[in-house]
Amino acid sequence: MTSPSPAAPSPLIARTTAVPAARVGDLLDVLPPTADPAAVVSWVRRGEGLVGWGRVASVSTSGPDRFADAARWWRETTRECIVRDDVDLPGTGPVAFGTMTYSGSSQEESTLVVPEVLVGRRGRQAWVTTMTVDATVPPADVVPGRRTPPPAPGPVQIGDGRLDATSWAAAVEEAVARINAGALDKVVLARSVQARAEAPVDPRWLLRRLAEGYETTWVFAVDGMVGATPEMLVRLERGLVTSRVLAGTIRRSGDDSHDLALAASLARSSKDLEEHEYAVRSVADALAAHTSSVNVPESPFVLHLSNVMHLATDVAGVVDDDSTSLALASSLHPSAAVCGTPTPAADALISELEHLDRGRYAGPVGWMDASGDGEWGIALRSGRYQAPDRLRLYAGCGIVAGSRADEEVAESEAKLLPMRQALGG
Numbered sequence: 001m002t003s004p005s006p007a008a009p010s011p012l013i014a015r016t017t018a019v020p021a022a023r024v025g026d027l028l029d030v031l032p033p034t035a036d037p038a039a040v041v042s043w044v045r046r047g048e049g050l051v052g053w054g055r056v057a058s059v060s061t062s063g064p065d066r067f068a069d070a071a072r073w074w075r076e077t078t079r080e081c082i083v084r085d086d087v088d089l090p091g092t093g094p095v096a097f098g099t100m101t102y103s104g105s106s107q108e109e110s111t112l113v114v115p116e117v118l119v120g121r122r123g124r125q126a127w128v129t130t131m132t133v134d135a136t137v138p139p140a141d142v143v144p145g146r147r148t149p150p151p152a153p154g155p156v157q158i159g160d161g162r163l164d165a166t167s168w169a170a171a172v173e174e175a176v177a178r179i180n181a182g183a184l185d186k187v188v189l190a191r192s193v194q195a196r197a198e199a200p201v202d203p204r205w206l207l208r209r210l211a212e213g214y215e216t217t218w219v220f221a222v223d224g225m226v227g228a229t230p231e232m233l234v235r236l237e238r239g240l241v242t243s244r245v246l247a248g249t250i251r252r253s254g255d256d257s258h259d260l261a262l263a264a265s266l267a268r269s270s271k272d273l274e275e276h277e278y279a280v281r282s283v284a285d286a287l288a289a290h291t292s293s294v295n296v297p298e299s300p301f302v303l304h305l306s307n308v309m310h311l312a313t314d315v316a317g318v319v320d321d322d323s324t325s326l327a328l329a330s331s332l333h334p335s336a337a338v339c340g341t342p343t344p345a346a347d348a349l350i351s352e353l354e355h356l357d358r359g360r361y362a363g364p365v366g367w368m369d370a371s372g373d374g375e376w377g378i379a380l381r382s383g384r385y386q387a388p389d390r391l392r393l394y395a396g397c398g399i400v401a402g403s404r405a406d407e408e409v410a411e412s413e414a415k416l417l418p419m420r421q422a423l424g425g
C-alpha cells in the first residue's frame with residue numbers, strides 16, 4: 001500500500017558538484033540545527049558517507065509490499081530526473097534515504113526521503129548534491145561555515161516499554177523451552193524502553209556522540225529513526241554485493257586484557273557459533289539467488305565495539321541480475337540475525353512473545369542512488385523519535401538452546417547503551 005502523499009515529483013533536478021574536502025570538514029558538523037528530528041539524514045562511518053537536510057520528495061509505504069512500492073516510486077522518480085553529476089561515484093546524483101519497517105504488519109510506515117541538499121565524502125573526494133523540483137538554481141555555496149553546536153538535552157529519564165525486564169526474561173525462558181521442545185532453532189527477541197529528555201534532543205547531539213563512541217558503526221538518521229548500527233545488511237556497488245553478518249555477542253568488561261580473553265571465548269563458544277551460523281546461512285542463501293557466486297569465509301572474526309563484541313562474517317558476491325540495493329535488502333530481510341530459524345516459526349514466536357511493534361527497529365535503513373547502488377544497514381542500537389524530547393529505544397538478542405534469561409537481559413542492556421550514552425545518561 002502506498003500512501004497518497006507526494007506523487008513522484010516531476011521532474012526532479014539533481015546537481016552534484018565536487019567540493020574540496022577541506023571545505024566540508026567533518027560531515028556531521030555540516031548538518032543544520034533543526035527543531036524537527038526528521039529534517040536531517042545521515043549515513044556516516046569514520047568520517048565518510050552522506051549527510052543531508054530538507055525534503056524535496058518522500059513516499060510512505062506499508063504492508064507486505066512496502067519494499068516493492070518504495071522501489072517503484074524511486075524508479076518512477078528517477079526515470080524523468082534531470083541530472084548533472086560532475087563526480088559520478090556511488091551516492092552522487094539523485095539519492096533517496098530510507099527506513100523500512102521490520103514487519104509488513106507494523107502500524108508504522110516505511111519511508112523514502114529525497115533531501116534538498118546532500119553533502120558526501122569518500123576518501124579525499126567530497127561533493128554537494130542539490131535536488132529541486134523546479135528550475136531554481138540553488139545558491140552555489142550551500143556548504144555552510146561552522147554551525148552552532150547542538151545543545152544538550154538535559155537529564156534523560158528511562159522508563160519501561162511494553163514489557164519490563166522481568167517479563168521480558170520470562171519471554172526468553174519461554175523461547176528457550178520452545179527451542180528445547182524442537183519447535184525452532186533460534187529466535188531473536190527484542191524489548192524497548194522509553195527515553196524522555198528535559199529538552200528537545202537535537203539529532204546532531206545524538207549523531208555526534210554515537211560517531212565518537214562507536215567508530216566502526218554506520219551512524220544513521222532517517223525520518224526520525226536514529227542510531228549507530230554495526231550490521232551492514234547489504235551494500236551494492238557497481239555489481240559487487242557485500243553483507244556484514246553479526247550474531248553471537250559478549251559484553252565488554254572495561255578491562256582490555258580481560259576483553260581479549262572474552263573475545264577468544266566468544267570465538268570458541270558453541271552456543272554463539274551456532275547462533276552465528278544460522279544468520280550467515282540465511283544471508284548466503286538469500287544472496288545466492290541474485291549472484292553468480294557467494295564468498296563466505298570459513299570462520300567468523302570478532303568485531304570489537306565499545307559496549308559489546310560480536311561474531312562477524314563479511315559475505316560477498318557478484319550480482320548477476322538487475323537487482324537494486326533495496327531489492328536485495330528486501331530479499332535478505334529478515335535475516336536470522338534479527339528474526340531466527342526457521343523464519344516462519346521464529347516470526348510467529350516473535351509476535352506471540354514480544355508484545356512489541358518493532359516499527360522500523362531491525363528493519364533496513366540506508367540510502368540508494370539512481371543506479372540502484374546503495375547501502376542498507378539493519379536499524380539496531382537505535383531509537384525512534386516520538387516527539388522532539390522523546391525516543392523509544394530498542395534492543396534484541398538471539399535466543400538458542402543454550403541461552404540463559406539473565407544473560408540475555410544483561411546483553412540487551414549492553415545493546416541499549418549506545419543510545420543511552422548518546423542521550424547523555
Ligand SMILES: C=C(O[C@@H]1C=C(C(=O)O)C=C[C@H]1O)C(=O)O
Pocket residue numbers: 188190231246247248249310337338362380381394395396397398399415
Ligand atoms: C537484535 C540486535 O542485534 C542482533 C543480535 C545479535 C545477537 O543476538 O548476538 C548480534 C547482533 C545483531 O545481529 C540488537 O542490537 O537489537
